[in-house]
Amino acid sequence: MKLRTFFFFLREALKGLVRNRLMTLTAMGIITIGLFLFGMFFLITANFRYFTTLAWEEVEIRVFLEPAARNPEAVGHKLAALPGVAKVTFISKAEGAAALERMLGQKNLFLSGENPLPDAYTLKLTETADPKEVTRLASDIPGVEEVVFGRDFVEFLQMINHFTLVVGLIFLILTALAVLYIVANTIQLTVYARRKEIEIMKLVGATDSFVRWPFLLEGVILGLLGAGLAVFLLTEAYAFLVQRLGLYRRFLPLRADQELKVQLMIVLFVMGLFFGSFGSRISLKRYLKV
Amino acid sequence: MSKKNLNIGEEVVPLLVAKELTKIFNNGVVALDQVSLSVQKGEFVFLVGPSGAGKSTFLNLVIRREVPTSGLIKVNQQNIALLKKKEIAHLRRSIGVIFQDYKLLPQKTVYENVAFALEVIGASPKEIRERVYNVLELVGLLNKAHVLPSELSGGEQQRVSLARALVNRPLLLLADEPTGNLDPDTSWEIMELLREINRRGTTIVMATHNREIVDKMRKRVIALDHGKLVRDTPKGGYHLEA
Numbered sequence: 001m002k003l004r005t006f007f008f009f010l011r012e013a014l015k016g017l018v019r020n021r022l023m024t025l026t027a028m029g030i031i032t033i034g035l036f037l038f039g040m041f042f043l044i045t046a047n048f049r050y051f052t053t054l055a056w057e058e059v060e061i062r063v064f065l066e067p068a069a070r071n072p073e074a075v076g077h078k079l080a081a082l083p084g085v086a087k088v089t090f091i092s093k094a095e096g097a098a099a100l101e102r103m104l105g106q107k108n109l110f111l112s113g114e115n116p117l118p119d120a121y122t123l124k125l126t127e128t129a130d131p132k133e134v135t136r137l138a139s140d141i142p143g144v145e146e147v148v149f150g151r152d153f154v155e156f157l158q159m160i161n162h163f164t165l166v167v168g169l170i171f172l173i174l175t176a177l178a179v180l181y182i183v184a185n186t187i188q189l190t191v192y193a194r195r196k197e198i199e200i201m202k203l204v205g206a207t208d209s210f211v212r213w214p215f216l217l218e219g220v221i222l223g224l225l226g227a228g229l230a231v232f233l234l235t236e237a238y239a240f241l242v243q244r245l246g247l248y249r250r251f252l253p254l255r256a257d258q259e260l261k262v263q264l265m266i267v268l269f270v271m272g273l274f275f276g277s278f279g280s281r282i283s284l285k286r287y288l289k290v
Numbered sequence: 291m292s293k294k295n296l297n298i299g300e301e302v303v304p305l306l307v308a309k310e311l312t313k314i315f316n317n318g319v320v321a322l323d324q325v326s327l328s329v330q331k332g333e334f335v336f337l338v339g340p341s342g343a344g345k346s347t348f349l350n351l352v353i354r355r356e357v358p359t360s361g362l363i364k365v366n367q368q369n370i371a372l373l374k375k376k377e378i379a380h381l382r383r384s385i386g387v388i389f390q391d392y393k394l395l396p397q398k399t400v401y402e403n404v405a406f407a408l409e410v411i412g413a414s415p416k417e418i419r420e421r422v423y424n425v426l427e428l429v430g431l432l433n434k435a436h437v438l439p440s441e442l443s444g445g446e447q448q449r450v451s452l453a454r455a456l457v458n459r460p461l462l463l464l465a466d467e468p469t470g471n472l473d474p475d476t477s478w479e480i481m482e483l484l485r486e487i488n489r490r491g492t493t494i495v496m497a498t499h500n501r502e503i504v505d506k507m508r509k510r511v512i513a514l515d516h517g518k519l520v521r522d523t524p525k526g527g528y529h530l531e532a
Contacts, residue, residue, distance in 0.1 A: 005412060019397055200393050203353070204454065205383035206410040207376055 013217035016194070023190040024222065030186045031226025031275065032233070034179030035268050039234045041175050042267060043260075045168030050255045052161045053127060059157065061123040061134060061149040069143035072119050078141045079121055084129025093117045118145060176271065183275045187219055188283035198287045208288050215280045223276020227268045234268075235261060303367060304328035305462060305493050306352065311361035313347050313517075321347035323517040324361065329495060331461070334488045336504050337497040338528055339514035345497035348514070349464045352495075353385055354378045366461060383411055386455025386463040386492075390470035392447045394439040394454075400426070401435040404454045411458065425453045429483060445476035452483060456492070463487065465496040469503065477503060501528035 017024045063079060065072055072090065080088045091099070096117040101107060110116065123138070125131060131154045135147045191198070201211050242256045306329040313322040322344045329335055337345045350356040351363050354370050363370045365381065373381060394403050401422055408418045426432045429449040439447050448468055455463055465484065469477035481503055488494050498504060504511060504527060511526035512519060 002412075008409060196393070197395055200395060201406075201410060202379075203355075203382060203387055203393070204407040204410050205379045205381075205458070207379040210379075210410060 009213040009217055012214035013221060016214060016218050017221060020190060020193060023193060027183075027186045027190060027222050028226050028229070031179075031183055031223060031272060032229040034175075034182055034275075035227055035230035035272060036233055038172070038175045038179055038271065039230055039264055039268050041168070041171050042264060043234070043238060045164065045172065046260055046263075047255055048164040048168065049161075051253065052157060052164060054253060055157050056127060056161075057124070059125060059131065059150070059154055061125070061131060061138065061147060063121040063123065063138050063144055064146045064148070065119045065121075065143055066145040067118050069119065069145075071143070075141055075143045076121060079123060079138060082123075082134055082137050084126050084131075084134050085123050086126045086129075087124035089122045089124075091120045091122060093119050096120055179271070180275055180279065183223075184279040184282050187215075187222070187276075187279040190218070191215060191280070191283045191287055195287050198284075202288070211288060212281070212284055215284055216277050219276035219278075219280030220273055221276070223272035223274070223279075224269065225272075226276075227272025230272075231265050231268050234264065302330060305331045305333075305366055306495070307362070307364040308348075308351075309362040311348075311351065311363055312359050313344075313351060313356060314359045320517050322351070322358075322514075325514070325517070325519045327512060327519060327522060329493060331493055332488070332491060333493055334485070334507070334509040335495045336507070336509055336511045336526075337495060337514065338499070338504060338511055339520075341499075342516075343514040344517040345514055346466055347517075349387070349466050349495070349497055352462075352464060353382055353387060383458050384461050386458065386460035388448065388451045388455050388463070388465045388468045390467035392439070392444075392451040394447055394450055396439055399436050399438055400431060400442070400450050400453075403439065403450055404457050407454050407457050421457050422453075425457045428456070428487075429453045443476070444472050445479055448472065448476075448480055449483065452480070452487075456487065461493060463492050463494045465494065465498075467498055468496065469498065469500055474502070481507065504528040 063075075065075060069075065076088055076090055079085060093115050096119075097110070097115045100117070123134065125134065131149055131151075135149055138144060138147045198211055239256075242254050245252055245254060306327075308328070309326050311322055311325045312320070314320050325344070325348065337348060339345055347356060351358055352365060352370070354373060358371055365385065368377075368381065370381065395406065398406065404422045404425060405418050408421060413421070423432065423435070426435055429452055431446060431449055431453065434442065434446065439450065442450065448471075452468075463484075468484075469480055472480065477500065484494055484496070485507070508525045508527075510524050511521070511528070513521040
């Protein structure tokens with residue numbers, strides 16, 4: 001495409017947006033609302049994932065060694081090499097006893113003076129690890145007597161994790177489709193308002209792509225403006241929420257990192273761009289048949 | 291589409307040919323029924339007949355707004371029904387069309403409405419300026435170039451529409467009831483313009499109800515009735531003379 005032609009299209013698109021001010025504002029408002037809703041679900045899903053990740057970090061597997069285990073370090077190396085193990089910490093029998101005494105608030109726990117606890121390791125897992133598999137493999141290592149982990153809690157967490165992923169995805173897809181539907185319909189209204197113009201363009205010999213370009217650019221501009229507004233509103237509202245809920249951070253931790261904001265911006269702008277251009281493309285189809 | 295080579299040897303190739311052209315709409319209405327005719331380059335042809343006779347359908351088939359159900363239609367030796375999308379756009383650039391309702395863009399000025407037909411084909415700004423002013427001079431609207439259509443009279447609006455149709459220097463000009471919304475005096479102004487344009491070499495096919503115009507102009511008359519061609523008279527009148 002010649003640069004002159006592109007600028008002609010851009011000029012036509014901008015003229016179209018300004019001339020049909022009311023339609024422009026309506027379409028932009030609807031795109032903003034749609035993307036705001038989508039962004040809201042995006043943030044909710046991201047935070048749910050964050051909660052489960054935080055909880056997952058609390059999960060640990062305890063590996064107790066046989067009292068006669070001769071080389072605890074060798075066992076430690078083998079444990080660290082297992083797939084899904086993120087971190088291995090050694091707890092000597094003395095440390096174990098001290099921890100137990102601290103927990104129970106009682107000194108000289110063992111009357112006999114002899115510490116019956118074995119040496120142990122605690123394992124932290126990676127996010128994708130399968131605790132059952134890690135348990136099974138750890139039990140097979142020579143020198144290991146028993147492997148203990150909070151099976152119920154882990155299974156519950158895994159379930160929640162799956163659930164948020166699936167439900168989150170379904171919600172995001174449904175919202176995206178709903179937004180696309182609304183946006184396409186709104187753009188269709190703007191196209192309908194200008195069907196006469198399209199008819200005349202076609203009658204004087206304009207090709208379909210010539211007719212399409214200004215509308216496509218209008219759609220893109222509308223999509224990006226709507227996305228910009230949605231990003232602004234969402235980040236402000238979210239920042240307010242994070243600040244307000246700061247007191248309850250321990251119970252309801254919210255992600256407040258820059259990365260999430262950048263992700264949100266990218267997702268919404270890409271969606272705005274896609275909805276705007278795709279929306280005008282499908283809306284135009286009918287009116288190009290002249 | 292080539293504007294040259296219309297003559298092959300001695301034989302003159304018609305600009306517009308219809309052979310057993312038939313159009314039946316989806317609702318079963320037979321708009322055109324086995325119509326055969328040909329129009330030579332430079333002719334001025336009136337297409338007459340009552341409402342629903344098939345005049346507009348015929349014009350719509352020429353510019354490929356409709357596709358024939360059967361039969362053949364050719365413009366400048368090109369079979370219109372076989373054209374691809376892009377070729378349809380190119381066909382339309384060689385055919386100017388004016389309508390009863392002018393079909394002007396209300397938010398564009400006279401100049402912009404005419405220039406639009408050239409922008410669509412990617413003409414350079416210099417070429418657009420020259421051609422638009424030339425054609426506005428031809429239709430006598432140079433002084434109204436920067437006025438919106440809503441500020442013009444019906445006759446003036448039709449002249450803008452005519453300017454837009456002519457600015458691409460078409461081989462063929464189709465006029466669908468161009469005087470339908472105009473008073474007799476204004477209608478004659480438009481007819482004088484059409485006559486002048488025809489005199490300069492543009493072939494014109496005009497669908498009309500206006501008996502007085504047809505009778506006075508004494509041009510070729512093709513009459514349609516219920517989709518059938520019922521008369522084709524050189525230098526004829528609106529009705530068959532007794």
